[in-house]
Amino acid sequence: MHPGDPYEALRVLKDELRLRPPALADGLALARGLGWERLRPPPPPPQEAAPRWKRVVNGLRHSRGRDSTAISHHYDVSNAFYEKVLGPSMTYTCAVFRSPGDTLEQAQAAKYDLVAGKLALKPGMRLLDVGCGWGGMVRHAAREYGVRALGVTLSRAQAQWAQAAIEREGLGDLAEVRHLDYRDAPREHFDAVSSIGLTEHIGVRNYPAYFGALRERLRPEGRLLNHCITRADNRAPHRSGAFIDRYVFPDGELAGPGRLIGEMHDAGLEVHHEENLRRHYALTLAGWCRNLVANWDECVAEVGRGTARVWGLYMAGSRLAFERNDIQLHQVLATRNGPGGVDGYPLRPDWTP
Numbered sequence: 232m233h234p235g236d237p238y239e240a241l242r243v244l245k246d247e248l249r250l251r252p253p254a255l256a257d258g259l260a261l262a263r264g265l266g267w268e269r270l271r272p273p274p275p276p277p278q279e280a281a282p283r284w285k286r287v288v289n290g291l292r293h294s295r296g297r298d299s300t301a302i303s304h305h306y307d308v309s310n311a312f313y314e315k316v317l318g319p320s321m322t323y324t325c326a327v328f329r330s331p332g333d334t335l336e337q338a339q340a341a342k343y344d345l346v347a348g349k350l351a352l353k354p355g356m357r358l359l360d361v362g363c364g365w366g367g368m369v370r371h372a373a374r375e376y377g378v379r380a381l382g383v384t385l386s387r388a389q390a391q392w393a394q395a396a397i398e399r400e401g402l403g404d405l406a407e408v409r410h411l412d413y414r415d416a417p418r419e420h421f422d423a424v425s426s427i428g429l430t431e432h433i434g435v436r437n438y439p440a441y442f443g444a445l446r447e448r449l450r451p452e453g454r455l456l457n458h459c460i461t462r463a464d465n466r467a468p469h470r471s472g473a474f475i476d477r478y479v480f481p482d483g484e485l486a487g488p489g490r491l492i493g494e495m496h497d498a499g500l501e502v503h504h505e506e507n508l509r510r511h512y513a514l515t516l517a518g519w520c521r522n523l524v525a526n527w528d529e530c531v532a533e534v535g536r537g538t539a540r541v542w543g544l545y546m547a548g549s550r551l552a553f554e555r556n557d558i559q560l561h562q563v564l565a566t567r568n569g570p571g572g573v574d575g576y577p578l579r580p581d582w583t584p
Contacts, residue, residue: 234540235527236520238547245551310392312533313365315526316519316542321365321392324428324458325512325560335518338511343371348582349504349564350423350454352376359383359421359448361413362429366393366406373397373405381421383411413444420450430459435469435486442498449567452575455500458562460512462487479545488561500565503576509559516550 232240317323318335326338327345346368352358354377360368363382366389372378384390393408413429424445433441445455462469465487470476475483492502523530523543530539552558566574 233524233527233543234536235523235530235543236547237544238517238520238550241544241548241551245555308538309533310365310388312530312538315530315533316522318518318522320367321396322367323364325508326515326518327508328511328514331514335515335522338515338518339367340371343368344375345582346425346427346456346458346562347372347376347378349456349562349580350425351581352378352423354378356422357381357419358423358425359416360425360427361416361445362426362432363389363393363408364428365389366396366408368425368427369393369406369408370397370400370402373402374400378405380406381417382406382408383413383416384408385410385412413441416444416448418447420453421448422450422453424449424453424455425458426456427458428460430457430491431483431485433484434482435484435490438486438491438494439498442495442500446499446567451567451569452573453567454576455495455565455567456562457491457495457565459491459560461485461491461559461561463556463559465490474548475545478541485558488559488563491561492563495563495565499567501568501574502563502565503574504564504580506562507559508562509553509556512560513550513553516546516553520546520550 313323314321318339320336320339322339322342325342326333326335327342328338329341333341350358352372356376356378358369358372358378358380360372360380360382363369363384364386366382369380369382370393372380382393384393387410390408390410397403397406397408413426413433426445430438430441445457449455462485467485467487469484469486471483471485488505488507492505495502520543523539523546527539549558553560566576568574
């Protein structure tokens with residue numbers, strides 16, 4: 232088993248091992264044999280975020296300060312590390328595969344084309360991409376569709392990398408990425424808004440304010456595409472488990488797709504189309520793990536063995552969760568309707584599935 236892709240080990244643990252919990256007497260005997268002093272927990276490794284109860288020093292859950300710290304914990308690991316794991320697209324969201332044999336780059340370009348098609352992007356239109364990451368959608372929209380695109384991200388490292396890539400590709404007259412909270416994005420009417428992988432960070436209780444903020448930034452008849460991980464149902468807890476929360480995504484929260492769509496409607500948006508891409512995310516994560524294995528020595532040199540192992544475990548475990556339908560990935564397309572319910576949407580979809 233390679234530490235960059237422990238998928239097979241996790242599959243065996245989930246499917247084939249049935250461990251019997253020790254009896255209380257056995258546990259006491261083991262403790263006496265080891266010595267009580269050995270039962271003290273070791274200090275937390277540097278990869279671990281503070282536990283939830285300690286994070287209040289940065290503000291309440293999903294306050295601006297605490298969100299900024301959580302985003303930095305995950306995304307400011309190292310741009311060089313992410314370049315090795317994600318590949319040239321620098322895209323850290325679910326790709327769309329036409330076939331299992333597609334490369335990651337082909338699948339990520341297909342995802343951006345799918346989003347652009349659903350938003351009906353055309354030259355001269357204005358796009359706001361919230362939680363834009365390293366600017367993949369912004370650059371794709373500008374380069375391939377002639378769109379004037381603005382991206383905002385709460386990660387300073389992402390914003391710096393993205394703006395440099397925009398200049399390097401000669402897209403500065405059409406594209407821009409700013410280091411901003413989505414709540415501080417310009418209060419202008421954009422023709423389209425995309426949110427690809429941000430919803431997981433904002434908190435389920437903040438859905439009304441979040442979708443309300445995105446609606447405010449859409450012109451009447453403008454379209455919103457929301458792309459995010461969800462629970463498979465509405466019964467599972469919103470908050471992530473201890474490993475994900477403390478080592479990967481502090482304060483991350485997921486809801487079921489029904490909750491997501493309901494909140495969009497309640498915010499004054501009309502949903503026209505939804506699709507589940509969970510199997511595509513399993514393929515995406517398998518590709519990232521292959522990249523991590525192929526570039527293991529460089530990744531360890533960049534971020535340390537502990538962080539590299541955490542990312543391998545997290546990505547392989549997530550792949551298994553998507554395969555088993557424990558979590559899903561939903562794209563939801565909606566419009567901000569104009570007076571009289573005019574939505575600007577055709578009778579049938581005007582984009583290629």
